[in-house]
Every structure is written in structure tokens, then in C-alpha cells.
Amino acid sequence: MTGAREEILARVRSALPDSSTVADYSNIPRAYRQFGLLAADAQICILKDRLADYDAQVIEVAEEKGIADAVRTAMAAVDETRLFVPSGLPPDWTPRGVELIAVADSAAEMDRAQAVLTGCEVAIAETGTIVLVHSATQGRRMGTLLPDHHLCVVRREQVVETVPEGWQALAAFAREPLTTISGPSATSDIEMSRIRGVHGPRRLTVLLVDCGGSGTFSA
Amino acid sequence: MRVLERLGHRVLFPRAQTCCGQMHYNTGYQADALPLVQRFVKIFRDKEVVCVPSASCVAMMREHYELIAERSGNHDFLCQVRTLLPRVFEFSELLANKLGVLDVGAHFEKRVTYHPSCHSLRMLHAGDAPERLLRSVRGLDLVNLPEREQCCGFGGTFAVKNADVSNAMMQAKCGAVKLTGADVVTALDNSCLMQIFGGLHRAGQDVRTMHIAEILASHGGAAS
């Protein structure tokens, strides 16, 4: 295979003029918005609007210690009893009264979980996007893929307005596994009518912590 | 001509002119287009203002003439092109933008719908200048053409090389024209009008096609 590599690189090089890459890169015009102009409360308003738009359930929790109860209630409402929790999740977030699955090395084991509870790294209001860095608190990737109900905690200080701001917040994790989630999966492949929930969790519950309200809002 | 003279301008038609070279250039015969470009520049370079009643020709000039001149390697020619181009205007541009005139004293009592040709829309960025001109015509009832931005299907040699698809696109355009109930469909380009007329007439539709200049030159209820 070294023959192919050398050949391809040689062809590429011979086609192109020589010039400085670094200088050239810094000349790329970036006049697009690097940050938003909205106040935090307005950003959160937009985030809620986007979440409602794709039928996520939004639960407002006044402070962190309310999370466990909110999770239990949300699960009970849809008769769910088995919850996967990533190893690094804050212990006081996990509700009592549910069957906790903490270790799942195989897909078959993970598939037993009906719901999964995670935190997130950043939430982008403009696009309604929640970004997971698959580490201790957000868990391995199949954890938020196989169970049918994903409950995700978003804290006030994690909300940003624009995609560039969100991406800035992820810069330190560029080599980690990342998943951006903007609604449940969907397809428009059949006659352009949009169907939600092809693969991946069909139910998304976002617990907004300290975001100015309390109570449950469903779309 | 009538419109410009009515506004008090002197209009010349240099007999030597033939073609701007668009057809050859766009079809891939770029070498054949060069002498036509040179010819155009030679004929018009000393004229104060050049009025072109065809958006696609002006688009050709603005998009490609400099490039063609650059490629010819003739620096003088390139300078000539660069000094000529700012003096070249499509007809409705000339009136509305350069001369700042919207009311040209026209009178035309018909229902008219306007088809924005692709070149005028996307290359000349004509905006709503043609429509403002039409609205200033006494008695004219301007109706919006549905899906106006869809290409009519002419596309130069496309109309004969891909006649079946060209026809399908034309049918869509004629269908939209029919929906407006207009008596007349107008545009800045005779090529589009030829295509649209071709379809309307073949289908027995009683809708006329008129270049915008014909409407703006009109004095009464019918085009003179």
C-alpha cells in the first residue's frame, strides 16, 4: 500500500503551487458571527423553543437537588423502570426506586435499559443542540443510543447562543468521541413526510437546571 | 429606439455589429467567440453609452469579456474592454439606473406579467427595476408570475440539444403564465420570449409576448 500513498501524494503535490500553509490559513475571512448578542435569559427562551419544536419534553428544575425526583417522575409517567447511568454521573442525580444499570459492556446488556440519564457539555440555543462528550458523566456512546428514552441535564451556565460559541466550548475535547443531538432521529425519506424516531431514543427529556422556572412543559 | 428618442437622446445603430459571442462561448466554442468579442469592442469602444436590449448579452459581457481579453494576452485589448464595460447597459438598467427615469410616457392598457430571465435575475441583479418601469406605464395592470424565478428552458443550444427537457420546463413556464390571466407576457430577453411564445402559440393560447421595450414604446391600447 505504500505505493499508493506515495503515488497519490506525488500527484497531489505536483498539481499544486508551493506556498505557506500557516499564513494562508490565517487569511481566511471569518466575518460570520462568532458569538451571539442575546442575554442569557433570551438564549434559554430560544433553547426551550427549539426543544419544543422537535417534541422534546422539557422539565425545569430549580436546582440540582431536584433532578433525581424529576427523573423518577418522568420515567414513571411512561412506565419505565430500568435506567442506565454513566459511571461519572453525580450520585445525587440518580433517583431511588428505579432499577439502575451501571455496567453494560455489551450491546445486549445496554439494550435492557429503557432510559438513560446523562449530563452534557454544552447546549447551543440557536439550533437546539445538546453536545455530549463521551466521558465519565456523559457515558459511552451506545448508552445514549440504545435505550429508548434519553434524559439529559442541561445547566444554565452550559447554554450558549451560537454554533461557533458551542464549538469553542468543545475545543478542549476535540479528540474525544462527541455526539451532537438536535432532536430525536428523523427521516423524510418516504414522500418527504418527516417521521421521528428511526434509530436512537424516541423520547428525549431535557432537564433544565436553574434556568428560571420549575415544572414540566411538554410540546 | 423610440423610447430613448422620446426622452431626447440620440440613438445610433452601428451597422457593423453582429453578435456578442455568447452562444459560441457558452456552448464550448470559446476560440470562436474571441473574434466576435474583438469585433464588438472595436465597434463600440468610442461610444458614450451602449444600450443592449438583452440581459443575457450584457451578462455575457460582464461575466466573460475581461476573462476572454486576459486570455488573449493582448494588454491593449484588455484595457479597451475595461474602459468600455462601465458604459454598457441593459435597456431597463439604462432607463431606471443610469438615466434615473421610470416614467417614459408610455400608455398600454393590458394585463401584463413579467418573466425575469435568469441572466437578469442572477447576473445583472436587475432587482425590481423592470417592474417599476412597467408600473409607471399608464393603464398597465401588472400581475405577478407564479414561480417567476424558474428558468424558461431556453438555455441557448440547450433548447435543441435537450429539446424534451426544454419543452418540459417551457410547459411549466407557460402554465404559470396561463394562471395569471395576462394578455401579455414580457421580459428583458427575446430568447426567453421566443421560447415562451413558441409554447403558447403551439398550444393555441391567446397570450402575446412582447419585449419590455415594445411596451415602453407604446402610446395607446395596443403596441404600435
Added chain:
Amino acid sequence: MNVRVGKTAAAPEFSVAAKRLLGDDQLRQNVHHATDIIRAKRALRVEELPDWQELRDAASEIKAHTLRHLAEYLEEFEHNCIAAGGEVHWARDADEANAIAIGLIRRHSEGRDGAEVIKVKSMTTDEVQMNVALERVGITPYETDLADMIVQMAGDEPSHIVVPALHMNRFEVRDLFRVKMSLPELGEQPHDLTDAARMYLREKFLAIKIGISGANFAVAETGTVCVVESEGNGRMCATLPDVLISLVGIEKVIPKFQDLEVFLQLLPRSATGERMNPYNSLWTGVHAGDGPRAFHVILLDNGRSKQLADERERETLACIRCGACLNACPVYRETGGHAYGSIYSGPIGAILSPQLQSLEHSRSLPYASTLCGACYEVCPVKINIPETLIHLRGRIVAEDQKSLKGKLNQQSLAMRAMALVFRSTWRYEAAQKLGQRGQWLFERGGYLVDLPGMAGEWTRFRDLKALPGESFREWFQKRDVNGGGEA
């Protein structure tokens, strides 16, 4: 080296294929319906952003920059991917890519025959016809994108970059699933069909150990691969199997992680009219305890390096496969994707397919356009498709002129003749007079309705007004002679 792009070698000319497809009313209705919807959604989401043009400018420049320094960025990507535990392979053409993939599948199947692989939508794998190559050696690939799965089950071809089964309606899909999934009672509501697909595919995701994907972006700075999707099957194929193989065209590389902030705004809004698509998966090499234990990238050339030398052609490689140009194109709207005879259809297909293959195939595609410019208007990376079409037409004509047959074809003769006429005033006016005098042969009631030769293609569908008895220049000449003044 043998560049191959899908089944283009055997495809009929565009005008021939288009003529046949124009007769399919159901298809045309489906295509109109689908493209109208996506176009409207896209417009809504684009108008929302105050900095859309600035994003396009940045994206266009990022791509141009990357392509100018492609060798360096490819090496940087390779270095970082390997440092993170991935393996990087290089394929000069389609056959080599398939051979590498087959070798890897065999390596990871421990010599067992009849391996199965799950695939995420990847146009690049379609380009090299990977499924055909796998099946030929007894490996079974399962497409897991809903539309690609539908197309695969139907033994059909994709007809759109983003919505490959756009040409099929719900009844056709229902009938297909009833047979292939053994669900005789299945209804045709889209959600029933989607539920059936979910269950059918879940079995495969949980059982099959080798996954194959493409990539939307490959980040040089970190060695990260990014897959953009809506359905979740990408996440399934990228995390559940033990082995993941990603086929990545060399033009997919972007310089830095930060650059994704531009493309992840442009791509979803352009492709599906969403602010953000449901899932983006990013991974770098191998992640311990999470996902595949072995990750392979196959970097694919297959004609791309050829395009780098010419700046106009190089621009084509900026494409991020959003499909917006297809949805905007009035030609595509009438014919659908199959008319282009290539996995890459629509405006981008008209320039990419012939360029990859150096004009041996897809030669009719650059003429499958009226140059209306709607595609350029919507392209998120500002590829000047109309200019590229004109450039390719020039190359085709130049090649034609090299052979006697090419010089003597009808179009060539007509164009050269007209060039001769246009170069001289007297020849031009003589031609006009000839037309005025000779047209009575074809005239009927003041109109030309049945012309011979190529001109006959016009009159097949359209009437033509006869040339007026007095041409404008004749009128002007007379007026001038008579002293001018208001006519």
C-alpha cells in the same frame, strides 16, 4: 489506474435518458413534490441567519485553502489518526479501495466465510460500487440508511444525493417491505414503514460486527472523522461493531476542528432545511471501552487528484454533498436523478462525474443545463457551477476538434458556420436575407412550424415567428437615409 464512478460507463446520454424519464408522470410528481418541499424549508432556514453570505465566504475559502495545501493536510490527518489508534490506507482507484476493504473484512473475520457488514450511507462507497465488489466475494453488505435500504431492496439506483428514494412513493415502499421483511399486513403510513425498518435493522445493528461508513469531514488537526446524519444508523454503525472502516475521499479533509463551526451551520440548512440535523458523530481513532476496537480509514483518489491542477476544476472538489443544487435545478426538477446516469446527479453531478473520469464518460452531462445559475445561488461553498459547465464544454469541444468525426458532427459544423457568418457584416446580412427569402418553404400562416435538421428539435415543441419582411437594420438604414427623426 482505472477510475470508475458507479455505472456511468454504461449510462445512456443525458438527452436520451431524460426523454424516457419525462414520460414517467409518477416519478415527475414525486420529484416535484420533494424538491419543492426541501427548497422551501431551506429558504426559510437560510433567511433566518444574518450571516449566511459570510458563512459561505468562509466555507468557500476554507475549502480553497485546504485544496491548495492538500498534500500537507492529508499527511497531517494520517499522522493524527494513527496516533489515536486508527489505521490509514490509500486507494488510487475504485478497485484498489474495494480490495483494501475486502482485505480488512477478511482480516477481521478470522478467515470465516460469508461475513456480513452494516453500512452507513456513503456516496463514496456507491461511487466505487463497493457493494457489488463485496457481494462478488461472498460478503453481504446491509444498507442501513432507510432510503438506501429501500433502494437496495428494490434492486434500484439512488436518484438524489440526500433523499435517494425520492423517486418512490409510500405504496411502492410498502409493497417492497411486505415482501422483504415478511410483513404481509404492513400499512403504507410513513410511520408504519419507519417502525418496520427500525425493528428490522435493530437486529442487524446488534449482531453484525463490522461496519462501513463514509465521512462528511476529516479534520487534519486532530485526526477526527465526522459523520452527519438524521436517522441514527450512523451512530449505530460507528459505535456497535468491533471494526469500523471509513471510506473517505481525499477532498473531505478540512484543516482544524474549529472549521466545523462553519460547515455544521451550512450543511444541515442546505441539505434538509434544518437548523441542525439530529445527530453528528465525531470520533478520533479508537476510543478504549467505547466503540470499535479497530478503526480503518481508506483515503480515496479515484480521479480527484487530477482536478487539482486547474483552479476552475479544483473548485468542484469543495462540494460537501448537501444536494441543494439538485433541489434548485429546473432541469433536475423535470427529469430526476437517474437521467444523469451517475451516482452524482444534478448540477454537481454534471461537473463532478465527467471530471473524475476525464471526459471518457458523462460527456453529455455538461450540456444538461441552461446555465440558469440557480445552483450557484444556493451552493453553500460557492462552487461556480455554471462557469465550470462552460469550461467543461470547452474541453469537450476541444477534444472533438481533434478528430475528423468530431469536426464534422452537426453541432460543430453549425457552430463553425455561424462563427464565420458573425465575423462579417455582409455575411451576417446575407444570411438574414437568405432566411427571409427561404423561410417560405417552412412557413405556415406566418409561423415556422416544422424545420429540418437540428432546427427541427425546436419546432418539435414550439412555433417560431417567421422573420419579418424588413429587419431592424434594414428599417434603420432607410430611416437614416431619409434624415432620421421620430419614427
